[in-house]
Amino acid sequence: MREVRISLIGYGVVGHGVVDVIGRKRKMLRELGLDLKIVSITDHTGTLIEEDGISGEKVLGHRTLQEIANSEMSAKETIRSVNSELVVEVTPTNIVHGQPGLGHMEEALSNGKHVVTSNKGPLVVAYNKLKRLADDNGVMLKFEATVGGTMPLINLIERTLVGNTILGIRGIFNGTCNYILTRMADEQYPFSRALAEAQELGYAEADPTYDIEGVDTAAKIVILANAIFNMNVKYSDVQVRGITEITPEALALAKKHGYVIKLIGEVPALTVRPMLVPIRSPLAVGSTLNAAAIYTDLSGTITVTGLGAGGVETAAAILSDIVSIYRTKRVDAIF
């Protein structure tokens, strides 16, 4: 049995999801030969450290660590000093400077710890630097959850579609926008009403700017461009237009002529904009779903779809990244 000691940095919706999912899947993970132990959790109120592993029962009922923290160590101190080999970084994202996540990831990688994250900001700001840091320290940086939530994309390309040249990726990468556009099309709601409904249902933040202005989608396009296409681009290289100008009349006209309107991100074109998608296209998914078409030279076009957000769903992508680190076998290690 391989013990994997994990430091969890960030205890919001995704952090809770990670604790929940690792607890729920303990038996299955053991069958894979992995004993995942969360030995520390840090949020903005403090740190909880337990050498033998933190149980879900103890922490899942708490929204923050305020009442259960047993250390005042900062995230970076925790990463440095707690005996763990893998850091799960799920703090709130900031795509302008990447902090605090960027500092956490740099600390972890330079201390020889693997990093698994759903936090887009640090990767948008400094993907190449983080990748180099990981390579220099012989550890892995995994970030499946940053792009399509639970929809498999990066691992699908890097593992299953390996051997193909990826010509481009085009898709819906924001569930909030997709929900709003779907409701506007189905119910002829004006934008403001569909947005209010998304907020009531918890699909949109109180400040929805990141989602509806296309910022979140553009961040994902930057990550794909850098990670899959080795492009070395920044956020400002992406041409972005959100969905706030879309009217129910435009959606009705589109529908009449066999189309839906979706917010589409494209790599390597580096564009995010509302586009007409034929109703029968596999990309024409509704509700909060994400979808991505991967254009390849050998396999043709592969389209995937799945939930783009949610605590447990995002945690599932994080868990899959963690497991993949320990199932990785280099080709030359087989012989």
Add this chain to the structure above:
Amino acid sequence: MRLSMELELQDVPGQLLLALQPIKDARGNIISVVHHRDRKTPRGTVPVRLIVEMDRSKLDGVKRDLEKSGIVVVRAGEERFIEEVSVILVGHVLDSDLGDTVSRIDSTGYAEVMDLSLSMPGVDEPSSAYMKIRATGKEEMQRALKILREVGAQKKLLVIEPVEDDL
């Protein structure tokens, strides 16, 4: 040479066969027939678009034969517009001179707006327009879309383009 013909047929049985006979007689190879039964003209005739591989010198004879059979030949000549895309414009589409927007495409000579529908919810509210653009080839279509994007930027219109099948 590939030629296109736009005809108008009476909405009675046997008209399509009647229209194809002169082409057959001129040993033309019919590439496609699009019968727009859903788009009847105000005169009650049915538009049909044919694409035919045929010697150009035989075109006038075919036209004469068609007209003798009572078929209206709206246009016949070199096949021009082979690409089509749908686009939606959102914003103050009418106030920003829709006629000018359309003529910026039409005046290229290689593309034209062939279908246009408008939706206007209220005087001060943004309106939406659906248009279908045809162009003589893929490259020409990209040039026409580029013009439309530029016009959209000038007139503060959102131009919603279709995703293409390939990249």
